Amino acid sequence: MKKTKKGLLLVSTLVFFLFIGYQYAADNTFNNQSDENNPKGTRIKDTNDMEHVSNNNVSLNDKMERTRNEWDCVKPNEVGKIMIIMYHNIGNEESTWSRHYSNFKKDLETLYKKNYRLISMKDFIDNNIDIPAGYTPVIITFDDGLEGQFSFIRKADGINIHPNCAVRILESFNEQHPDFGKKAVFYINSYPVAFGQPEFVKEKLNYLVKNGMEIGNHTYSHKNLAKITPEEIKEEIGKNIAMIKKSVPEYEVCSLALPYGGIPKNLAVVAKGNWGEIKYKNKSILLVGAEPALPPNHVAFDPLKIPRIRGSERYLQKWLEYFDANPRERYVSDGDPDIITVPQDLVFQINKHSLKGKVLRTYNRSN
């Protein structure tokens, strides 16, 4: 059953790419036509356009049939919702602020089987979602810089990464399933020290950056930004950056997770500013709860208030089941980061000003 499903997906993906190829072949002006005031004036493609395509090898009718089935199978929806999962510690216990390491492994397994693939926070906020057709992006975040997220152990042969910390679990899962990816973002504080082992802060932060993971700002000392002054907010953000730069001077932190989810009155102070000579710019600001996020091209997308879902048994299960039951709400990639493909009935949800050179393509989904 599993193999059949995988095989079907693989074949579907291949056929989908073929279809994209034919669309370009059918109209080489595809990229040049758009009309911001008229969604229908945007170069809209559907399977009827295929009638203009000729090919010597396979009968047109055969291809038409295959590609029609393909749209129905892949159903790209690049204005659908994306889960940004919020974890705290990964460890030996299961509680509000800790996910048992065996359950974290299980979460990765479940996400993988349900065709979710990891993307970085940076690619999300830069609208550069690059995963194969038919798959759904997911972002994993960790708050508070706890030792269970990234832990070193001393052994006779040197220093190793703890096998049950989040970083190693992600890496080892990715070794078995390289198409899943190992991207994650760690929202750290500098007081208390990030990841609990003061002697290894520099090594750990450098390791994360070298291995394609991200460092995010969670303020210097985990202050509730809704309860302090703008000047104190600047200090909490800037001082944390100063500490991070001591370990990774070239790294640009571009995202912040609000401690306790506390939203200050003036979010602009959090988004951009400076603390003395330290400048900061948070392109994305993350909340604590409590629902999947909208993608960057959605009309209601707000980069300064991005919701997350809890990485707990209850809530992760809840949202996985939700998307199983409501597949039309789920973001499904068309496989091409330069093209935004949405069903025709959802084109009204697209913020055309956010496309910035990307091509908008729509299609009619059958049901």
Ligand SMILES: [Zn+2]
């Ligand atoms: Zn926190």
